[in-house]
Amino acid sequence: MSTVGFRQHDHTHCVHTALAQAEAKCKTRRLQFTPVRRRVLEILLEKHRAMGAYDILGILSAEGLGSQPPVAYRALDFLVQNGFVHRIEQLNAYAACAHPTHDHVPAFLICRSCKAVAETETELTQGRLGAAASTSGFQIERVVVEAEGLCPECVGELP
Template identity: 45%
Template sequence: MIAQESGRGAQGLATDHDHGKCIATAMTRAESLCAQRGVRLTPVRRRVLELIWRSHEPVGAYAMLDVLRLEGFNAQPPTVYRALEFLTEQGLIHRLESRNAFIGCPSPDHPHQALYLICTQCGTVEEREETPALTAALADLAQQSGFRIIGRTLELTGLCQTCQTAQSAA
C-alpha cells in the first residue's frame, strides 16, 4: 500500500513539513534534470516517481503496479521495473535493499553515498549523506580485513524523533 500525502508517511516528519511542496519540488527537479541530461521522463516514469514521493516510506514495485493499473495504465511488472531502473540510474530514487522497496532522493543533482535512517515504528525513511569520516572508517575497516568494497548500502533501523517522543509521552 502506498501512503497518502497526509497519511502515515508524514508521522516521522517535522510538523512544519509541507509534503505537497516536497512532492512538487521533487517532480520539478526531476523534469529539469532529465531535460538537462537529454533523457525522457515518460508518463509511466513520471507517475512511478510521483507514487514514490507520495510517502516518505519505502514503496514496493507491486504496490506501484496496482495503482498504475487502477489508473488505467496498461502496466505489467517489466514496465514498472524498467521505470524503477531508469529512475535509479538517474539518481532520482534509491532502492532500500532490506525492504526491497524504493524512496525518492532529495538531492539527485549530485552523486553521493547515502545512508538511510529507517523508523521501525512508523516506517518513515530519512536519507542522509555519508560524511567523509564515515566513508574513511568503512574503507579502513574493510582494508584491515583485506576486503575490497565494490558496493554498499547502509541502512540503520530505530525510532525517529516523533516516535521516540510519542513513546515517552505514553
C-alpha cells in the same frame, strides 16, 4: 530539513520542484522522462515514504498505466539508475531521493515500528570500511548504509 525527514511539512511544493528538477536533468542528459517514469517518481514524492514495487504497480494499474510487474520495475530501475530514487534494501522498497541535485552516498534511518524512512548522507570511504577496502585492494563502487531503530515519534510510545 536537509538531512532528516521525520518532521511534518506541506510538500505539494516540493513534489512539483522535484519533478521539475528531474525533468530538467533528463533533458540535459538526453534521457526519456516518460509518463510512467514521471508518475512513479511523483507517487513516491507524494507518499513521501518507502513503497514496494507492487504498491506502486497497484496505483499504476488503477490509472491504466500498466498492470504487469515489469512496468513498475523498469520505471524504478530507471529512477534508481539516475539517482531520483533510492532502493531500501532492508525493506525491498523504494523512496524518492531527498537530495536529487547532487551526487551523494545515501544513508537511511528506518523506523521498525511505523516504517518511516529518513534520508541523510555519508562519506563513501569513511572509517574502517574504506581502510579495509584499500588494504585488501577492493574497489568500492556503491555503499548501502541503513540504520534500523525507532523514530522520535515511536521512541516514546513503545514498551
